[in-house]
Amino acid sequence: MPQPVRILHVLGGLDAGGAESFAMNLYRAMDRRYVQFDFIKHTPRACLFEPEIARLGGRVFVCPRYTGKNHFAYLRWWKDFFASHPEYKVIHSHVRSTAALYLPVAKRYGLVTIAHSHSTSNGSGAAAMVKDLMQLPIRREAEYLFACSDEAGAWLYGKGALQRPNYRRISNGIDLARFAFDGETRARMRAELGIPDGALVLGHIGRFTRPKNHVWLVELFAAWNKHHPESRLLLVGDGELREDVCRQCETLGLTDKVLMPGAHTDTENYYQAMDVFVFPSLWEGLPVSVVEAQANGLPCLISEVITPEVRVTDLVQALPTDALAHWLEKLADCRCREQGALTPAQYKGLQPFDMTWVAQDLQTFYREQYEKAGR
Template identity: 40%
Template sequence: MKILQVGLGNNPGGMEAFVMNYFRELARQGVSFDFVSMYGTIAYEKEILELGGRVFYVPNIKKDYFGYIKAFRKLLSREKYDVVHVNMLSAANIVPLRLAKQAGVRKVIAHSHNASAPGIVRKLMDGVNRPRMKHYVNEKFACSEKAGRWLFGDRAFERGEVTLVANAIETDKYGFSESNRRKIREKLGISGDALVVGHVGRFQVQKNHEAILRIFHEIQRKEPAARLCLIGDGELKEQIQEQAKKAGVLDKIIFTGVCQDVERYLSAMDVFLFPSLFEGLPFTLLEAQANGLPCVISDQITGEAVLSRENVTMISLAESPEKWAKAVFKMKEAGRIEREEAARRLAEAGFDIHKEGQKLMLLYGR
C-alpha cells in the first residue's frame, strides 16, 4: 500500500508528532510513508529517511501557485498512491485534496487537527473552501470531536461521517524518570527542590505565551525560586523574550528551543501549564499526563484530552493570573500520578500507539 502524507511543516508540532508517532509504529511492520512538503525542509526529515520514508519537495503554494500544482500532479501521476492523507489545521488550502481526487487516488483523507483558524486571511480561505471539500474527499478524520465538528460541521459528525483517530503516543517513552529529572535539572542549573513550571508548544498566538508570562509573574511573587521552562520555537519567541525582560522575569525562564527528548524535560517539571486559546487535541498534554505531571489547562481544551481528573485543573481564560497561579501551587502539592497508573489510563482511553497503529492501517485499507 502506497501512502502519501501531506501537510507537515518544517517546525515540529502536534500535527507532525501525530504522523511521526504512527510512522514509527508502522515502520516496525514494514509500512512506509512518503511525504510531500512545500518548505525547504520538513520536520523530522533525518528520521523519516532512516525509517525508509521518502520526502518530495514542491514549490510553496503561496509563492508559486501554478508551480505547486504542476509538481504535485507530476508526483501523483508518477507514484500512483493508494492513499493521500492530508493533515489540516484549517481548510485554507484544499488544493492537495482536489489534485488527489483528480488523479484517481482510491482514498483521499482530510484530517482535522485543530479547532479554530488564526488570522484573517486563513479564516477567509477556510470559510470559502469548507463547502468544496466534500467533492474531493472520501474519508474525514479528526483528532477529537471538537476538531471534527469544527472542520466538517455538526451534521457530518452526527451522521457518523467523521472518524476519530487518536493522537496516540508511546506511553512508556514518556513515563516519569527520577534519573532524567536529576540530569535535566543539573543541566539547567535548577536546584532539586525548586518549583519548575513547564510548557511545550510553538511560539504562536494559539499557545498563549503572553498568558503564561502573566501567570508566571504571579508565581514568582510568591515563590522567587520558581523557574519556567518553555520548550519550542516559533515566530513569536523573540517577542515573548522581550516581554519577559520588561516584566523582570527573563532570567527566571529557560528557553530550550526545539527538543527531540521532550520526555526527559517533562520529568524535570513539577506542573505543566497550558492556557491555549484553542486546540484540536494536544499531544503535549497527553505526553505530560503520561509523565504523571499535574496540569493546569484552559477551558478551551477538549475534555477528551483530560485523562486524570484528580491532577488536571481546567480554568477559564477569563480568570485572573492570580487564580491560575493558585491552581499551579495547588496542583504542585497534588503531585504526580504513578508511572504505571498513568500508562494504564492512556491505554484505556485509546492513546496507546501500539494499538492505534493497527486501527489506522485498517482505516487505510477499508
C-alpha cells in the same frame, strides 16, 4: 516478502507541531515491513523530523507554498507529482488551507483521499477568513474525514459529518512507556538545565504561535515568580513568536528564570524536569502534549476552551484564562504534590491514547484502502 505500501502524508512543515507530532508518533509505531510513510511539506526549510524520517526509511518532498498568485503553478506541481509517482494510492492530508485544491487532483489520479482535522479555529482576521473559505470544500472532496476530537471534526466538516460513515475520530496516540516518570532522568535534566534544588518548574511544550498563548503564560509566571523567585518556566519549542516572548521576558526581568531550549524530538526528557504542565491555549484540536504530560504523571492546568476529551485522568484541571488568580491558586496546590508512577485508574484513562492500538487500527485501514485503490 512484498514491499510495504507507501502512504503519502501532507503537512505544512515537519517540526514539532501538533499534526506533525501525531504523524511522527504514528509513523514510529507502524510495522514498517507492511506500511511506510512518505511526506510532502510546504517549506524548503530543513525541519526537525527530517533526519528521523530518513532513518525510518521515509522520503520527504517539497511542495511550493501556496500564495494565491501561484494558484495554477501550485496545481501544476501536484499534477506533475502524481503523474511521476504512481506508487502512491493513499494520501493523508493534515493541511486545511489548500487541501481542497490538491485532494481533487489526487482523486483524478486514483488515490484514496483522507482529510484530518487537528484544530478548532483558524484564528481571526482577514487571513483566517480566507482559510475558512478555502477549507469549506474539504468535506466534499475527501473520501474519509478524520479528526483528533469531535469538536475538531464538527469545526472542519460540520456537525452533520459526525454521523456519516466516512467520519472517524482518531486518538492522538503516544507511546505511554516513553513518557512514564523516571527519577534518574528527572535529576539529570534538572541539573543540565541549571534548575535550583527545590524549585517549582512550570512547563510547556508547543510551538511559539498565537494559539498557544505564550504571552499570557509568561504573565502568569511573572505573577507567580514575584512570591516564588526560585521557580522556573520551561518552554520547549520554536516558532515565529519566540523572539517576541524573549523580549517580553527581558522587559519583565525574567530572562534568567525562563528556560527556552528550543525544539527537541526527545520531549519525554523535558517532561521529567517539570513539576506542573501549563497549557493556556486560545484554541486547540486535541493537544497531544497534554496527553504526554498526563502519561508522565504531571498535574496539568489547561484552558477551559480545550476539548474535554483530553481530560482522561484526574491530573487535569481546566480553567478560564480571564481568571489569573485562579491559576495562581491551583499552582499553589501543585507545590504539595509528589510526582511518581500513575495510579491504576490514571493508566486506564490513558489507554485509548496508546499509540500501539491506534497504529494497528490505521495500519489495517491503510492496507485496505491501498488494495481498494489498486483494483
